[in-house]
Amino acid sequence: MSASQLLRFSTAGSVDDGKSTLIGRLLYEAKGVYEDQMASIRKSTINRSTGPIDFSLLTDGLRAEREQGITIDVAYRYFATPKRKFIIADTPGHEQYTRNMATGASTADLAIVLIDARKGVLPQSRRHAYIASLLGIPYIAVAVNKMDLVDFSQSVFDQIQADFSAYAKEIGLKNLSFFPISALDGDNIVEPSKRTPWYKGTPLLDHLESVPVAEDRNYKELRFPVQYVIRPTLDFRGYAGQLASGLLRPGDEVMSLPAGRITRVKEIPSFDGPIAEAFPPMSITVVLEDEIDLSRGDMLVDPNYVPHVSRRFAAKLVWMLDDNGEPNRTYLLKHATQTVPAEIRRIRHRVDINTLENIPAEQLALNEIAAVVMETRRPLYFDSYAKNRAMGAFILIDPISNLTVAAGMIEESTPDVVEPLQLRNLEFTGEAVETATSNQLTNAERYTRAGHYPATVWLTARRGVAYLLERRLFDLGCQVHVLADDSESHLLPELSRVLSNAGLIAICSIASPDPAERDRAAGFAAANRFLEVPAKELPARDEDAVEVVIKRLEDLGVLRRKDRFERGEGI
Amino acid sequence: MDSRTLSHLRALEAESIHIMREVVAEFAKPVMLYSIGKDSSVMIRLAQKAFHPGKLPFPLLHVDTTYKFEEMIAFRDEFTKSIGADLIVHTNRKAIEEGASPFKLGTGKCCALLKTRALLDALEEGGYDAAFGGARRDEEKSRAKERVFSFRDKFGQWDPKTQRPELWNLYNSKVEKGESIRVFPLSNWTEMDVWSYIELENIPIVPLYFAKEREMVVRGNQLIPLEHNMPLAAGEEPQLVMSRMRSLGCTYCTGAIRSEAATMPDIITELVQFRRSERENRIIDHDQEGSMELKKREGYF
Ligand SMILES: Nc1nc2c(ncn2[C@@H]2O[C@H](COP(=O)(O)OP(=O)(O)O)[C@@H](O)[C@H]2O)c(=O)[nH]1
Ligand SMILES: [Mg+2]
Numbered sequence: 001m002s003a004s005q006l007l008r009f010s011t012a013g014s015v016d017d018g019k020s021t022l023i024g025r026l027l028y029e030a031k032g033v034y035e036d037q038m039a040s041i042r043k044s045t046i047n048r049s050t051g052p053i054d055f056s057l058l059t060d061g062l063r064a065e066r067e068q069g070i071t072i073d074v075a076y077r078y079f080a081t082p083k084r085k086f087i088i089a090d091t092p093g094h095e096q097y098t099r100n101m102a103t104g105a106s107t108a109d110l111a112i113v114l115i116d117a118r119k120g121v122l123p124q125s126r127r128h129a130y131i132a133s134l135l136g137i138p139y140i141a142v143a144v145n146k147m148d149l150v151d152f153s154q155s156v157f158d159q160i161q162a163d164f165s166a167y168a169k170e171i172g173l174k175n176l177s178f179f180p181i182s183a184l185d186g187d188n189i190v191e192p193s194k195r196t197p198w199y200k201g202t203p204l205l206d207h208l209e210s211v212p213v214a215e216d217r218n219y220k221e222l223r224f225p226v227q228y229v230i231r232p233t234l235d236f237r238g239y240a241g242q243l244a245s246g247l248l249r250p251g252d253e254v255m256s257l258p259a260g261r262i263t264r265v266k267e268i269p270s271f272d273g274p275i276a277e278a279f280p281p282m283s284i285t286v287v288l289e290d291e292i293d294l295s296r297g298d299m300l301v302d303p304n305y306v307p308h309v310s311r312r313f314a315a316k317l318v319w320m321l322d323d324n325g326e327p328n329r330t331y332l333l334k335h336a337t338q339t340v341p342a343e344i345r346r347i348r349h350r351v352d353i354n355t356l357e358n359i360p361a362e363q364l365a366l367n368e369i370a371a372v373v374m375e376t377r378r379p380l381y382f383d384s385y386a387k388n389r390a391m392g393a394f395i396l397i398d399p400i401s402n403l404t405v406a407a408g409m410i411e412e413s414t415p416d417v418v419e420p421l422q423l424r425n426l427e428f429t430g431e432a433v434e435t436a437t438s439n440q441l442t443n444a445e446r447y448t449r450a451g452h453y454p455a456t457v458w459l460t461a462r463r464g465v466a467y468l469l470e471r472r473l474f475d476l477g478c479q480v481h482v483l484a485d486d487s488e489s490h491l492l493p494e495l496s497r498v499l500s501n502a503g504l505i506a507i508c509s510i511a512s513p514d515p516a517e518r519d520r521a522a523g524f525a526a527a528n529r530f531l532e533v534p535a536k537e538l539p540a541r542d543e544d545a546v547e548v549v550i551k552r553l554e555d556l557g558v559l560r561r562k563d564r565f566e567r568g569e570g571i
Numbered sequence: 572m573d574s575r576t577l578s579h580l581r582a583l584e585a586e587s588i589h590i591m592r593e594v595v596a597e598f599a600k601p602v603m604l605y606s607i608g609k610d611s612s613v614m615i616r617l618a619q620k621a622f623h624p625g626k627l628p629f630p631l632l633h634v635d636t637t638y639k640f641e642e643m644i645a646f647r648d649e650f651t652k653s654i655g656a657d658l659i660v661h662t663n664r665k666a667i668e669e670g671a672s673p674f675k676l677g678t679g680k681c682c683a684l685l686k687t688r689a690l691l692d693a694l695e696e697g698g699y700d701a702a703f704g705g706a707r708r709d710e711e712k713s714r715a716k717e718r719v720f721s722f723r724d725k726f727g728q729w730d731p732k733t734q735r736p737e738l739w740n741l742y743n744s745k746v747e748k749g750e751s752i753r754v755f756p757l758s759n760w761t762e763m764d765v766w767s768y769i770e771l772e773n774i775p776i777v778p779l780y781f782a783k784e785r786e787m788v789v790r791g792n793q794l795i796p797l798e799h800n801m802p803l804a805a806g807e808e809p810q811l812v813m814s815r816m817r818s819l820g821c822t823y824c825t826g827a828i829r830s831e832a833a834t835m836p837d838i839i840t841e842l843v844q845f846r847r848s849e850r851e852n853r854i855i856d857h858d859q860e861g862s863m864e865l866k867k868r869e870g871y872f
Contacts, residue, residue, distance in 0.1 A: 006579035073734075075715040076708045078761045085579040087759055090715075099736060106738040214576050227589070228596040232625035240621070242589045242740070247575075271623040279575045283588035285623065296596050320736050334741050337596070393739045402745035404735040 004082065005213050010089040010104035010137070012128035013114030018145040022114065022183035023077060023090055026205065029190045030079040030086075074104045083209045098131060098353070098367035099320040102407055105135035106393070109213055112141045112204075113164075117150045117180075121163040127353045129164070130171055134316060134369065134409065136389055139175040139211050140168070143204060147196070148182040154198040171356070179204045217280055222246030222254065222302035223383070223391050225336035226294050230285055238269065238285040239294055241337065244390035246302055248278040248286065255303040256294055257381045260528050262303055262555050263290040280390075297338035299381045303557070306527035307381045307391060311520070312345065314411040315374050315394075316385075317364060321405040323398070325364035331405065335380050335394035342376040342396070364406075374408070377516070379523035385409035446503035450479045454500040455558040456525045457507045457549060458518055458532040465538060465545045466509035472546050473505060478559070484509040493520035500525060505558070528556050580768050587614075587756040588621040589740055590719055591703070594754050595621075595628050597744040598701040601754075602694070605631035605651070605658070607643045608819040610705030610757055612650075612774050613765050617756060618703075619654065630657040632693055632702070636685035637667055638821035640798065646777045661693035673823040674802050682824075691727040694751065701744075701752045709761045719758045725749040763842060770835045780838065782815040782830045794829065798822040 013019040077088040089104030091097070105111060111132045115125050132140055142164055150156045157180045168176055179188055180196050181204060187193035188203045202210075227241035248254075252265045266289045268275040278284045286300065294300075301307055319325050325344060333342035348371040350361035364370050385392025396406040447453055459466050466482050473480040481504050483495050489510045499506035508521065522530045531552055538545040553559045577585065594601050603618065605611050618627050631651060635644075651658040663671070666684040673681040694702055708714045718734050720742045735743050746752060757765070769776060786797040786809045795801065797809045801823055814827040815838075832841040 004579050005576060006582040073716045074736075076759065077715060078709045078759070080579075080761070080763065085761075085764070103736045103738050107740075217575075219575065228592045230622060230625050236624060238624075240592050242585060269624065271620040281582065281585050282577065283585040283592070283621070332745070334743070390739070393741065395738055395741045395743065397743055397745055399745075402743070402747065403733075404737075404743045407736070407738045 004080070005084050006087065007084050007110065007208060007211070007213055008087045008089070008108050009110040009112060009141075009208065010091055010101070010108040010132075011112045011114065012091060012101055012105075012132065013145075014116075014122065014124040015092075017114040017116045018183040019090070019114050022112070022143065022145065022181070022189075023088055025183050025186060025189055026086075026088075027077060027079050029186070029205070030081055074100045081205070081209055086208065098127070098318060098369070101128065101131045102135055102318045102320075105132055105137055106407065108135070108137050110139040110141060110208070110211055111137045112143050114143050114145050115160055115164070117144050117146045117153075117156055117160065120156075120160055121167065123354045125164065126167055129168060129173055130353050130356070133168075133171045133173045134318070136385060136409070140173055140177070141204065141207055142176060142178045143183075144178060144180050145183050147180045147187060148185055152180065152187075152193075152195045154196075157199075177201070177207055179207070218245035218388055219247050219279060220245075220302075221305040221307075221383070221388070222248065222252075222300065223307065223336075223388065224248065224254075224286065224300040225338075226296055226298045226300070227337045228296060229294070236287070237291075238287050239300070240283070240285045242283045243278055243280045244336065245280055245388055248284070248300075249276060250274075253303060254288070254300040255306065255528065256292055257299045257301055257307075257309065257527060258379065258522050258530070259292070259298075259532065260530055260556055261290075261292050261552075263288045263292055265289070297336075299336065301381070301527070303528065307383050308413070309379050309381050309523065309525070309527040309530075310413070311377070311379050311523040312373065312375045312413075313380070313382065314348075314413050315372055315408045316351075316411060317344075317370050317372050317396070318407045319364040319366055319368045319370070319405065320407065321398070321403055322366050323401070323405070324366075325396075325406060326362065330399060332397040332399050333374070333376055333380075333394050333408075334397065335382065336391065338378075338380060339397075340376045340378045340380070341399075342374055345373040345375040347372050371411070378519045381527070382410050384412045386411070443503070450503045452478055452505070453529060453558045454503050455505045455529040455531060455553060455556070456496040456500055456521055457505065457553070458513070458521060458530070459507060459509050459538075459549070460511075460513050460535045462535065462538060462542070462545065463509050464542045465549070466507050468542050469507055469546045469549055472550065476559070478505055479503060480505040480507065482507045482509060486511050489514070490517060493517055493524055496521050497524035500529065505553075529558060531556060531558075580764060580771060583760055583764060584617060584620070584768070586740070586759065587617045590742070590754065590756040591618055591621040593740075593742055593744070594701050594703065594752075598752070600697070600699050601629040601701040601703065602632045602659075602697060602699040603627070603629055603703040604690070604705070605633045605647070606705060606819070607633065607639070607647045607777060608705070609765055609769060609776050609780060610707065610760075612776050613760070613768055614703060614705045614757060615654070615656070616768075616772055616774050627654075627656050629703075630659050630697075632659045632661060632697070632699075634686060634689045634693060635660050635662045636681075636689070636821050637662060638673060638685070638823060640777075640779055640796070640819070640822055640825075642779055643777055643819060646775075650775060659693070659697070661689055661696075663689035663692065673821060678824055681821075685821075694727065699751065700746060701754055703754045703756060705757050706755050707757050707760050707762070707765070708755075717755060717758065719755055720744060721753040721755065722746070723751050723753060727751070729753075763839075766835075766839050766842060770839060777819060779816045779819060782813055782833045782837075784811045785814050785827065786810070787812040787814060787827060794827040796822045796825065796827055 011019050075090045077090055079086050091101045091104035113128050144157055144160050161178045180199050181188045187195055190203055190205045192203055223244040225241050226239045230238040230240050248265055250265050250267050255262050266287045268278050268284050268286055327344045327346050330341050330343055332339050347361050349358035350368055350370045352359055383391040392410040394408040395404050398405045470480050470482045481499055483492055483506055492508050496506040496508055533549055622628055663685050671684045708717055718737050722733055723729055787794040788797055788807055788809055794812055794814055815830045816825055816827050819825055832838045
């Protein structure tokens with residue numbers, strides 16, 4: 001029992017397709033229906049006329065909906081077989097309930113999409129399939145229900161399979177399986193049905209018991225968002241969190257974000273003793289070798305696979321509230337373990353989920369889905385949702401009502417998301433952005449010529465250190481420039497970005513730094529190319545201080561090792 | 572099974588730990604409700620794991636109706652001491668002084684005063700903005716839609732319409748002063764999961780869960796433990812019955828079941844064979860179809 005796995009699945013179907021009946025059937029068959037629950041159903045006096053047991057009454061929970069006879073919110077159900085424990089997110093199929101479907105789908109490993117055999121693939125079925133694909137559900141089981149009402153006709157089933165498959169292909173939905181069932185009579189739910197001799201596949205429950213749960217899990221790219229710092233004594237500092245992807249073992253090299261510092265895992269202690277290898281979705285505590293100071297919202301990542309670090313990104317939003325969403329209003333965005341103020345910078349278009357058409361939109365209404373550009377006040381560390389669900393998901397919260405207003409899925413950014421808009425802050429749009437041509441210089445060419453990567457070095461106050469650092473780097477053969485105009489300090493982030501784009505190491509030296517500016521500059525820089533050295537970490541002598549900074553740049557991989565660099569073994 | 576796949580109990584454990592850490596990181600003053608029952612025991616073990624090697628970073632709150640089993644209270648005091656937890660016990664003294672008791676008031680009114688009112692008062696007095704509870708969604712139909720972070724207004728009340736959608740593992744913890752969140756880290760656990768985990772982890776639980784001959788009043792098909800001077804109906808005689816508790820509450824409202832299960836494996840075997848809903852014997856749920864939902868709207872956990 002304890003070695004069984006957990007499978008989370010959601011269900012989608014239009015009203016009366018038989019969703020409640022199917023779930024009731026699964027619970028019943030799996031002996032998940034307790035005797036007294038059965039008893040209380042038999043004495044229930046809700047006026048519905050069905051056969052001997054109405055399985056749907058097992059699942060339709062709250063008073064209000066029992067009275068109305070419809071399901072109005074996501075309900076969670078549980079059953080187990082010797083192989084697996086199942087968590088069902090039972091989501092209603094009404095047109096206006098996109099919100100609930102998305103909620104149920106967000107944690108699902110699999111979705112059951114119900115289709116009434118008599119009706120075939122309706123616009124609603126397409127909508128369910130689209131939401132399943134939007135929320136990245138790895139497996140789709142299409143249950144063609146009420147086969148008893150179409151004489152278990154193979155041609156009806158085949159037609160539905162063909163129609164649905166064609167649509168699934170259009171929206172990039174993968175791992176489809178089809179089941180001809182009767183939820184009411186139990187055909188092909190647990191046992192193969194004698195009434196569908198032409199069907200060679202397995203019953204639905206077999207599929208649920210055997211579909212791989214964690215096959216597509218990402219064990220390669222470490223993402224460990226720091227959730228909480230455990231400091232019971234002065235000698236113990238553990239970073240607690242749930243591993244989003246990748247593996248962690250003692251001795252592994254990790255990079256901290258946003259600082260970009262490299263260190264190693266010292267140990268992964270736990271209540272049950274040290275852990276030799278942690279994998280997702282374990283909740284663990286990590287102790288690092290170096291005394292680096294991380295806090296909630298920071299992240300440990302694989303230095304070889306750094307996530308995107310940016311304040312601006314493309315995303316899909318599912319709007320969940322009556323109060324319309326619109327650009328330039330401030331929301332709170334919660335991503336991994338960070339919550340930051342954010343705005344919808346612009347709505348690129350809305351998606352009509354019936355036709356999949358892109359429609360221009362100024363606002364987002366309840367249950368609408370849109371492609372937007374988001375901008376956060378501090379940088380986020382993220383991957384696209386398609387690549388890494390945990391690292392690409394976020395919610396938006398209205399700071400006044402405190403309600404959750406939207407679910408967001410980060411998309412790979414296209415140049416139009418990042419480039420022109422960020423440059424517009426600088427107000428020299430036209431001249432800085434050139435349209436790409438085959439002649440355009442690539443970053444690789446710039447870096448090769450320079451012999452190092454670009455970087456932004458954020459130093460406070462010590463101007464002597466800044467100029468000495470510039471001199472030392474210059475002598476080493478680097479392209480470098482100090483930005484030290486205090487009167488224009490608000491331009492530093494943008495200027496450092498331009499220098500970085502040109503392949504230079506920008507040294508920002510400011511007397512009284514504004515944390516927001518620092519964050520903006522960090523947001524513009526690539527993950528391992530922003531180096532902040534607080535004044536208190538710099539030795540008193542300028543020469544020593546410069547050595548510390550150069551060492552950090554080497555650790556970050558911006559410079560090759562100095563000795564080799566001097567022997568002419570640049571990149 | 573791939574060695575990098577968690578068993579379902581470990582997957583549930585990881586989820587619960589994540590929830591607890593999220594609460595401690597995002598709320599100013601969390602508290603954990605401690606009912607002394609098996610779900611609370613599991614919840615505490617998970618909290619120990621979540622904050623290891625530190626101690627629990629929040630107090631435990633026991634709402635004592637004074638109608639609990641003596642064995643529960645003894646277990647409570649010893650267990651919480653052994654793990655170095657900070658225990659707060661709260662009782663609605665005023666109601667007790669005015670004579671509140673399940674025998675006199677009936678179970679509905681008694682619960683309202685000694686549990687619901689007492690809990691709301693304790694939470695308000697303590698200024699807690701988050702309270703962990705051990706409720707599970709599989710316990711009762713109205714709980715199937717309960718959120719993990721369940722929003723309560725300034726009066727501690729629950730409204731199905733103001734509950735926030737919960738996606739991924741991203742919980743919305745924003746509340747205004749006076750409002751609070753009830754957090755259910757065991758939402759996705761079933762009774763079977765709880766027992767299996769207690770066995771797997773060797774978690775100490777109150778001996779009342781194990782079968783023994785106990786003095787009972789047999790009323791219909793219910794067994795009511797003879798404690799707290801329970802008044803007998805005409806013709807009723809206490810009997811010694813081999814029995815145990817499936818869930819623990821006040822003595823009068825916790826029906827016992829006839830059982831021979833005296834060890835953990837026995838209990839699990841019994842559970843598999845004889846799957847009756849956990850609350851069959853808790854008289855409060857029988858008051859009215861959907862009664863738990865009504866209680867919840869009023870602030871009952
Ligand atoms: N003949 C037949 N009727 C079914 C089947 N599944 C469900 N139904 C009936 O269809 C109606 C709607 O079912 P219900 O489960 O409430 O649908 P939901 O709205 O999707 O939850 C009920 O009258 C069911 O008894 C089936 O496989 N065959
Ligand atoms: Mg239904």
